[in-house]
Amino acid sequence: MxxxxxxxxxxxxxxxxxxxxxxxxxxxxxxxxxxxxxxxxxxxxxxxxxxxxxxxxxxxxRHTHLSRLSDFTYKIALPAPALYGQFNNLDDIDYVLNGLKQMGFDDVFEVSRAAELVSEATRKLMVSGKIKRPVISSACPAVVRLIRVRFPDLCDHVLPLKSPMETAAAMAKQEAAERTGLPPEQIGCFFLTPCPAKVTDIKMPLGIEKSQVDGAIAISEVFPELSQKMDHLETVETIANSGVIGVSWATSGGESAALLNEKYLAADGIENVIRVLEEIEDERIGELEFIELNACAGGCVGGVLCVENPYVAKARIQRLRKYLPVSQNHLMGGPIPELMGWEAGLEFSNALTLSADLKQAMQMMVDIDSMEEELPGLDCGACGAPTCRAFAEDVIRGGCEKTDCIFIYRKQMQKVADTISKLDGLKQFSKEEKKD
Ligand code: SF4
Ligand code: SF4
Missing domain, CATH: 3.30.70.20 (Alpha-Beta Plaits)
Structure with missing residues (x-):
């Protein structure tokens, strides 16, 4: 692999x-x-x-194509709550779930069902006081990856619970195996995803060895056929089994509101997420207990694989909530079920580390600083790097040449031209001297 x-x-x-x-x-x-x-x-x-x-x-x-469904005897759709925000005037989730069955899925397991359980498990964990405060949600895989690459000191603040998608897949497979008698390898779970980070998370999960999700199909891929099937339903079977708590995970603030704890913050959009993480790192968010972060603006409804404008989708989710009960899924008493927890803690990635050898890393840092001083600080991007600082780092790491910077190149050319003209001047002078 x-x-x-x-x-x-x-x-x-x-x-x-x-x-x-x-x-x-x-x-x-x-x-x-x-x-x-x-x-x-x-x-x-x-x-x-x-x-x-x-x-x-x-x-x-890249995402899974619908044709992959044929690899499995029994196919289960796992719709992300963000899917519901794609349809105008939706007041009954069952239209979406029945439409999915019409598309060829044998069963549907709402991710919002699992989200309600994750919300309860989070509440339990928060009360136990076993995780470093503030606790950072692990639901957005892009944020979790950002933390392990850019904020290593925050790895142990990340909530060690599986995402609703992963919990939904585990539960759906277990239920389907009991109901059908089929072996797990013949049961395929397909997440209907709003974003590419979930696609990656299935292939290379964090916190667990192997994902139970067999594929992630883009919401934009199912949307046209699903809308058409929803328009032509003859009967609508009751399948929906989740409430406001689970469906609200589609938008920023939904996960944290479900914790029934006022000491939370919800930020969305990658730049805001970075700003909040920097503040946590600098210990400037002391009074807050839970931090919900979504890389996409508006939350999952803002994912690039959705079809609708995130703010329109958010308004639709808001409206849909009026027709839902508060919550329909609860954990039994006792400890959090094993299938919901991470198998290992989050480890930082050294992708941005200059060198494993501290002394060498410090020397490289000094070299980067002095290289940066030679650069114009325009962050023009002409060298192919996003900033002059990043370019200096690339040069010191050996990824490119100093002269890839147009300003340095011009300076060097100027020096060569000056030297040549000086030499020409000298030659001319000595010729004239000889004549005299
Ligand atoms: S902007 Fe593109 S390349 Fe950069 S982290 Fe996001 S997906 Fe990856
Ligand atoms: S360099 Fe320009 S064209 Fe190429 S991927 Fe980036 S934004 Fe798109």
Whole structure:
């Protein structure tokens, strides 16, 4: 297996090397090399920002195609709560769930059901006082990856619970195996995903050895057929089994509101997320107990694989909540079920570390500082790096040449020209002297 799998990839022939994406990337993972964008695998967190910003549609998110359903005898759809925000005037979730069955799924297990259980488990964990405060939600995989790459000191603040998607898959498979008698390998669970980070999370999960989800299909891929099926339903079977608590996870603030604890903060959009993480790192958010962070603006409804404007989708979720009970899924008393917990803590990634040898890393830092002083500080991107600082780091790491900076190159050329003209002057002078 490759060391890294990423949903976000480049369509090389469409890339014109315009540098728009390099400045948007929160982990400075993109460089322009040979006139094309190149993504450093070890740095990318699959947030999808570069997909959003590219004016040439040269970035895309790989996801599972509907044709994969045929690999399994029994197929279960796991709709993300964000899916419900894609439909106008939706007041009954069952229309969506029945539409999915019409599309060829044998069963549907709402991720919002599992979200209600995760909310209860989080409440229990918070009361136990076993995790460092403030506790940071682990629901957005792009945020969790960002923490392990850029904020190593915050790894032990991350909530060690599986995401609602993962919990839903485990429960759905268990229930289906009992009901059908089929072996687990013949039961396929497909998450209907709003974002590429979830696609990556299934292939390379954090906190658990192996994902129970067999594929992540983009909401944008199912949307056209699903809408059409929903318009032609003859009967609507009652399947929906979740409430406001679970469905609200679709938008920013939904997860934290379910904790029934006022000491929380919910931030969305990658730049706000980074700002909040920096504040936690600097210990400036002392009074808060829970931090919900979503890489996408508006929460999951803002994922690049959704079809609707995030704010419209948010308003629709708000409206849908009026028709739902508060919650329909509860944990029994006793400890949190094992299937809901992480198998291992979050470990930091050394993708941004200069060297494993501290002495060498410090020397490199000094070299980067002095290299940066030679640069104009314009962050123009002409060198292919997002900032002059990132370029200096690339040079010291050996990834490119100092002269890839147009200003340094010009200075060097100027020096050569000056030397040549000085030599010419000297030659001329000695010729004239000889004549005299
Ligand atoms: S934004 Fe990035 S991926 Fe898109 S064309 Fe420009 S350099 Fe290429
Ligand atoms: S997906 Fe996000 S982290 Fe990855 S290259 Fe694009 S902007 Fe950077």
């Amino acid at each position: 490759a060391e890294f799998y990423h949903s976000v990839t480049l369509i090389e022939e469409k890339c014109v090397g315009c540098t728009n994406c390099i400045k948007r990337c929160p982990t400075e993972a993109i460089r322009i090399r040979g006139g094309k964008a190149v993504i450093a695998s070890e740095r990318c967190i699959d947030c999808g920002e570069c997909i959003r910003i590219c004016p040439h549609h040269a970035k895309r998110a």
